[in-house]
Amino acid sequence: MKLLIRRIPETESVFEFVLSRDQIRPRMAGRPDITGFTEARVNVRCARVGLTVNLRGEATLKLQYLCSRCGNDSEAVWSLPIRHVLSPRGGDRRAFDEDEGVGYHNGQDIDLDEVALEQIAVAIPEQLLCRPECKGICPVCLANLNEEPCRCGVEKNGEKS
Numbered sequence: 001m002k003l004l005i006r007r008i009p010e011t012e013s014v015f016e017f018v019l020s021r022d023q024i025r026p027r028m029a030g031r032p033d034i035t036g037f038t039e040a041r042v043n044v045r046c047a048r049v050g051l052t053v054n055l056r057g058e059a060t061l062k063l064q065y066l067c068s069r070c071g072n073d074s075e076a077v078w079s080l081p082i083r084h085v086l087s088p089r090g091g092d093r094r095a096f097d098e099d100e101g102v103g104y105h106n107g108q109d110i111d112l113d114e115v116a117l118e119q120i121a122v123a124i125p126e127q128l129l130c131r132p133e134c135k136g137i138c139p140v141c142l143a144n145l146n147e148e149p150c151r152c153g154v155e156k157n158g159e160k161s
Contacts, residue, residue, distance in 0.1 A: 001112040005105065008048040015044045019059070019116060027121040033128055035073070036064035042116045044082055053110060055084040059120050068127035069136035070144050080123035084115055 001017050019040040028034050044057035059080045067074050084101040101119065135145035141152035 003046070003110045003112060005048065005051060005053065005107065005109060008046055008053060008110075010048055012045050012047045015042075015046060015112060017042050017112065019113060019120075023113065023117060024061070024120065027117055031124075033066045033068065034063055034124075035066060038062040040116070040120060042082070042112075044112060044116070046112075051088045051105075051107065053086045053105065055082055055086070055112075055115060057082045059116055059123075061120070063124070063128070065128045067130035067134055069129060069134040070146055071137065072130050072144070072146075074128070074130040078124065080120055082116060082119045084119060086110055086115070 001015065003015075019042060021037065021039055024037060024040060028037060038061050040059045040061040042057065042059045044055050046056075047054050059082060060077065061080075062075065062077050064073065064075045066072070084103060086103045086105045088107045089104040101122075103115070130146075137144055138150045138152065141150060143149065143151050
């Protein structure tokens with residue numbers, strides 16, 4: 001979805017759109033832990049001050065993945081934040097908060113699909129867990145510590161009990 005910068009109002013406007021699985025797939029190519037995903041529903045509030053465009057919203061999609069600790073198949077709906085400020089190339093980056101995503105536009109238009117795809121790729125954690133308290137797998141006996149106790153007696157510090 002392309003937006004002409006001069007047509008973006010200075011008051012906030014809401015844009016809702018869907019990113020297809022085909023659009024998302026290249027951004028997931030380097031993630032062997034992600035085994036599946038749905039299309040993403042994107043809701044973005046957009047406002048312009050001069051030529052600077054402020055984007056706020058979220059993208060929601062379902063991920064199927066392997067837990068980074070225990071290796072179990074997992075599935076969760078993720079609501080990923082979109083916070084991005086776009087200014088004309090050559091603009092002063094110091095004017096933005098450090099926690100803001102800062103980018104540039106060509107002075108003519110903004111591709112909301114590309115901004116949302118980039119924000120999705122950045123927002124998905126590198127280590128996906130089946131649940132926050134996942135205990136993982138014993139490195140010696142390979143017991144899934146979420147389902148059974150360690151069979152070899154190795155404690156968390158790596159020493160036998």
